[in-house]
Amino acid sequence: LAKTTQPISMDSYEGQEVNITCSHNNIATNDYITWYQQFPSQGPRFIIQGYKTKVTNEVASLFIPADRKSSTLSLPRVSLSDTAVYYCLVVNQAGTALIFGKGTTLSVSS
Amino acid sequence: DAGITQSPRYKITETGRQVTLMCHQTWSHSYMFWYRQDLGHGLRLIYYSAAADITDKGEVPDGYVVSRSKTENFPLTLESATRSQTSVYFCASSGTTYEQYFGPGTRLTVT
Numbered sequence: 001l002a003k004t005t006q007p008i009s010m011d012s013y014e015g016q017e018v019n020i021t022c023s024h025n026n027i028a029t030n031d032y033i034t035w036y037q038q039f040p041s042q043g044p045r046f047i048i049q050g051y052k053t054k055v056t057n058e059v060a061s062l063f064i065p066a067d068r069k070s071s072t073l074s075l076p077r078v079s080l081s082d083t084a085v086y087y088c089l090v091v092n093q094a095g096t097a098l099i100f101g102k103g104t105t106l107s108v109s110s
Numbered sequence: 111d112a113g114i115t116q117s118p119r120y121k122i123t124e125t126g127r128q129v130t131l132m133c134h135q136t137w138s139h140s141y142m143f144w145y146r147q148d149l150g151h152g153l154r155l156i157y158y159s160a161a162a163d164i165t166d167k168g169e170v171p172d173g174y175v176v177s178r179s180k181t182e183n184f185p186l187t188l189e190s191a192t193r194s195q196t197s198v199y200f201c202a203s204s205g206t207t208y209e210q211y212f213g214p215g216t217r218l219t220v221t
Contacts, residue, residue, distance in 0.1 A: 043213055087152070
């Protein structure tokens with residue numbers, strides 16, 4: 001199973017770009033990388049997924065290097081409402097690699 | 111309303127009692143999941159189901175039982191609740207394993 005390692009916490013200010021890196025050294029060939037966001041007292045919410053290179057949507061970008069042993073979630077111009085816990089998750093189609101890890105608590109200040 | 115719901119939202123029970131947490135989704139998603147979330151442990155997968163009548167163990171299945179007779183429902187039963195099962199339980203569903211939609215959670219306290 002592909003275990004993930006993320007920083008426990010990060011601090012930022014409004015308007016800055018935030019990059020959260022996740023390490024997944026033993027990722028398998030068919031595994032995908034996904035990221036979730038969780039606010040207090042709510043279930044996690046899917047943000048983005050990728051297999052390699054770069055993926056961008058209206059919320060974030062995901063950068064994955066060629067060796068796929070890490071990935072970086074990039075949040076452009078964060079606001080106070082982006083304060084949350086962010087989870088990196090490596091999954092495969094069979095669903096046998098669903099280990100969330102402890103996540104990164106992002107705190108955004110004004 | 112479309113979506114995923116969990117019931118009850120809050121439950122207090124005593125050690126040794128049987129408790130069933132309900133999960134219902136209206137999207138006809140094939141996959142459904144049960145997680146528990148505890149301080150210091152993040153989210154841990156208890157059981158998941160790829161389709162009706164197909165279930166499989168996750169990271170922490172001991173003490174839990176699941177069934178899935180209908181695509182839309184995925185109940186989780188604690189056969190004999192213990193204090194260590196005090197947690198917040200999240201149900202999720204997905205058309206694949208990649209993008210999961212989570213319910214609001216059930217906060218369970220075992221006294």
